[in-house]
Amino acid sequence: MSELTAQTVRLTSLSPGAGCACKLRQASLTQLMAGLGPLAQPTNDNLLIGLSEGDDAAVLRLSQDQALILTTDFFTPIVDSPFEWGRIAAANALSDVYAMGGKPLVALNLAAWPADELPIDMLGEVMRGGAAVATSAGCAVVGGHTIDDPVPKYGMAVVGMAHPDQLLSIDRAAPGDQLILTKPLGTGVISTAIKQGAASEDVVRAAVRSMTTLNASAGETAVAAGVAAATDVTGFGLLGHLHRMLAASGLSGEVYADRVPFLPGAWELAKEGFVSGGTRANISFLASAVDIADEVSPEASILLHDAQTSGGLLMAAPQPVEHLLEDLWRRGLYATLVGRVIDGPQGRIVVTGEQP
Incomplete structure (x- = not known):
């Protein structure tokens, strides 16, 4: 650096x-x-x-x-x-x-x-x-x-x-759309650990690499694939930004906790309690909108709410998504299928331990 x-x-x-x-x-x-x-x-x-x-x-x-x-x-x-x-x-x-x-x-x-x-x-x-x-x-x-x-x-x-x-916008998700995330989570807990001098050089290096990776390829690929609904994951965390997308679209969603990628060291730092004020505020605000299954670990729950900086894009993509994922991978992006959009109460999210 x-x-x-x-x-x-x-x-x-x-x-x-x-x-x-x-x-x-x-x-x-x-x-x-x-x-x-x-x-x-x-x-x-x-x-x-x-x-x-x-x-x-x-x-x-x-x-x-x-x-x-x-x-x-x-x-x-x-x-x-x-x-x-x-x-x-x-x-x-x-x-x-x-x-x-x-x-x-x-x-x-x-x-x-x-x-x-x-x-x-x-x-x-x-x-x-x-x-x-x-x-x-x-x-x-x-x-x-x-x-x-x-x-x-x-x-x-x-x-x-x-x-x-x-244009991509937050209010155009549709039932059956698959939720694709293009960067791993964890910049919030890592940044909090950096402030307290508790993050290793390797962990900081990986976080900086992620935060300085542009979402240009992700946006271009989404447009080319005909995706209509997307947002970038920043201060409100993955669940917060998904909640805003689902609320704007009048739908509900499911998130598969075991499919969501995390940055190196993020899990351990969450376990050690490096949780930012923004993340705690996200957890409090979303409490009435998010149901988290018992099998989801406390660390995963924190990281799903983790307030991100320069996070990836979250896309609601119509099926099938295999070609879209392959295009994102070819561009060197850490793209993952993390959930789906479903009919249900506006803005409601269910977090399961694994993909059904």
Whole structure:
């Protein structure tokens, strides 16, 4: 990993509650939106996906075959290498575009920095990491905005492009769809362990590799296979994002705990109690929506709720899915069939110990 030689700083120690790139906690977000009520917005027939859908990004149609995707994401440090933090933050921000079936075009840096406590060169290292990942995605970083703040934060605002008829969204799952996950889980418990100095170098290396892997191939493969419903797995965890997809689609789902892949070391760290506040909030919020079978271990239950950073795509794919899985494997992705969509109460999830 890249390190600054001039000054050794544990960035995660400056990040209260670090451990996931959590969006506003689900319960808090629900309360906020209920309190705000409908927000006044001008009527725009070209706004294909906006605030009301609660999707990964907004989509504005430009023409019959072009639509803009707009999104933003930023968070506090989850690793101690400035360069790797920048890479992870950029991959995480770009992920929303891929989750909508699009390609990123341009990005703007967003940064908050404690200028009196940390050297500006360190921020430059963070931004170099972000630029490296954006460049690999064919996305130009064209500027940004920085403020002085006691807690460092970094991310990007991203504009992408997609065909209006090939968008992926959370509200188009159908009964019988198979649930495919393209990355293993566990970045939340690993990030929490990193903050406490308890994660080995091998475990950190595997987590960083996963978090900096773009979802570009996963999104392209999903669109080519005719998948209509997808989302990326981030702060709400696998079960939280699946719940949102099922609720938006008016359906229920099953998850096969024994099929869900975990990052190296994640199981052991969950067993040792490295559980982030975001993950605990996910468990609490989903308690009334998720039924977990007795044979599912406590560690698996934690990881299914684990608040992820730059996780994989979760697709609801129509059967058969063998060719889709083979295409994902050929692209080097750790894609796994982890469940299915079924008729039932809106947003309900049953977690079984094994695939029936």
